Amino acid sequence: xxxxxxxxxxxxxxxxxxxxxxxxxxxxxxxxxxxxxxxxxxxxxxxxxxxxxxxxxxxxxxxxxxxxxxxxxxxxxxxxxxxxxxxxxxxxxxxxxxxxxxxxxxxxxxxxxxxxxxxxxxxxxxxxxxxxxxxxxxxxxxxxxxxxxxxxxxxxxxxxxxxxxxxxxxxxxxxxxxxxxxxxxxxxxxxxxxxxxxxxxxxxxxxxxxxxxxxxxxxxxxxxxxxxxxxxxxxxxxxxxxxxxxxxxxxxxxxxxxxxxxxxxxxxxxxxxxxxxxxxxxxxxxxxxxxxxxxxxxxxxxxxxxxxxxxxxxxxxxxxxxxxxxxxxxxxxxxxxxxxxxxxxxxxxxxxxxxxxxxxxxxxxxxxxxxxxxxxxxxxxxxxxxxxxxxxxxxxxxxxxxxxxxxxxxxxxxxxxxxx
Numbered sequence: 001x002x003x004x005x006x007x008x009x010x011x012x013x014x015x016x017x018x019x020x021x022x023x024x025x026x027x028x029x030x031x032x033x034x035x036x037x038x039x040x041x042x043x044x045x046x047x048x049x050x051x052x053x054x055x056x057x058x059x060x061x062x063x064x065x066x067x068x069x070x071x072x073x074x075x076x077x078x079x080x081x082x083x084x085x086x087x088x089x090x091x092x093x094x095x096x097x098x099x100x101x102x103x104x105x106x107x108x109x110x111x112x113x114x115x116x117x118x119x120x121x122x123x124x125x126x127x128x129x130x131x132x133x134x135x136x137x138x139x140x141x142x143x144x145x146x147x148x149x150x151x152x153x154x155x156x157x158x159x160x161x162x163x164x165x166x167x168x169x170x171x172x173x174x175x176x177x178x179x180x181x182x183x184x185x186x187x188x189x190x191x192x193x194x195x196x197x198x199x200x201x202x203x204x205x206x207x208x209x210x211x212x213x214x215x216x217x218x219x220x221x222x223x224x225x226x227x228x229x230x231x232x233x234x235x236x237x238x239x240x241x242x243x244x245x246x247x248x249x250x251x252x253x254x255x256x257x258x259x260x261x262x263x264x265x266x267x268x269x270x271x272x273x274x275x276x277x278x279x280x281x282x283x284x285x286x287x288x289x290x291x292x293x294x295x296x297x298x299x300x301x302x303x304x305x306x307x308x309x310x311x312x313x314x315x316x317x318x319x320x321x322x323x324x325x326x327x328x329x330x331x332x333x334x335x336x337x338x339x340x341x342x343x344x345x346x347x348x349x350x351x352x353x354x355x356x357x358x359x360x361x362x363x364x365x366x367x368x369x370x371x372x373x374x375x376x377x378x379x380x381x382x383x384x385x386x387x388x389x390x391x392x393x394x395x396x397x398x399x400x401x402x403x404x405x406x407x408x409x410x411x412x413x414x415x416x417x418x419x420x
Contacts, residue, residue: 011035016294017282018044023250025044026251043293044265052252056069064372073241087229090257105362106345108344108345110347134174151204156194157192167210177350271308277292303323329383329385330381339378340365345361356393361383364377
């Protein structure tokens with residue numbers, strides 16, 4: 001989000017403050033480099049002593065890498081290509097760990113329901129055959145979808161309602177619901193389709209159907225995100241990728257390059273206020289000082305940004321406070337030997353299930369290069385809470401981490417036994 005007021009401001013000579021040294025703030029600073037004459041006119045304020053925000057990796061002395069946040073990046077779409085271009089520009093090609101479409105982690109994705117793991121459909125044959133998760137084959141549902149009457153207006157709707165209307169209640173319950181829990185840690189019955197899945201919203205809007213949209217939407221070439229790494233990903237059919245040493249490698253390298261180019265970083269420096277001056281410039285304050293800039297780019301959580309905006313931005317602050325955030329508990333586990341019930345990316349759990357977890361990711365299957373050196377072990381990540389965190393575990397500030405760990409271990413081991 002960018003904040004500015006007043007007349008025309010030249011990007012090349014302007015001064016910028018970027019709030020937050022997470023991946024969004026770092027990417028904003030990186031893209032500004034080509035637009036400003038003097039990189040020292042860019043200042044990044046980060047409240048902690050590290051960059052990366054939610055992107056955070058933890059490596060043990062034995063070499064095992066555990067992700068406390070995102071563990072991979074999609075290789076397709078404009079955002080995916082843009083991220084690959086940054087990785088190429090930073091010289092990270094040799095550190096990339098890719099997962100092609102033929103890999104078990106790409107082909108085998110599961111939903112946990114009624115005590116068993118059910119594989120999601122992959123390819124035509126699995127759509128034609130009846131899957132254990134559904135009462136009948138998905139083929140009739142997909143063939144019927146183009147003839148489902150569209151909405152009479154362009155109004156947004158929840159992800160759940162959209163898939164129930166256009167596909168079926170089972171698709172909404174066993175695909176859209178766990179998918180939203182895995183991606184957003186959110187409730188599909190509350191999440192906006194237009195915000196969470198813009199391409200799907202456009203499929204119906206422009207083509208009247210998901211199936212027609214998939215078949216007839218052609219992605220316009222965008223030279224701004226092209227790179228040799230994007231071509232390599234396309235030729236090798238990558239689905240997702242990560243990095244040696246974990247995703248933390250990406251923000252760390254961005255930080256290193258930005259500092260070398262002259263960008264200012266103020267660590268342990270939380271922004272406490274943003275105010276407009278009569279000439280249209282802005283002052284950005286923190287406990288010990290302040291700077292005057294032409295534009296502010298925020299990579300902060302909505303609630304945090306709302307609390308530092310000028311007093312006359314009441315309407316914007318109110319809108320920001322209405323954007324609810326969720327808390328996800330992440331427990332990383334490592335076992336000796338191979339303990340997962342089957343090779344795959346992992347499994348997600350629908351909200352209708354009584355389990356206290358959102359899903360479990362089989363990290364060692366997708367990225368064995370980040371396993372510990374020597375003996376065979378298995379890394380998994382248990383995701384918990386999300387929209388349901390407070391009702392399941394209490395307030396995040398008062399929850400006992402050992403309690404979350406006990407639930408994670410019990411659930412992972414119980415489901416592994418039942419799914420063999």
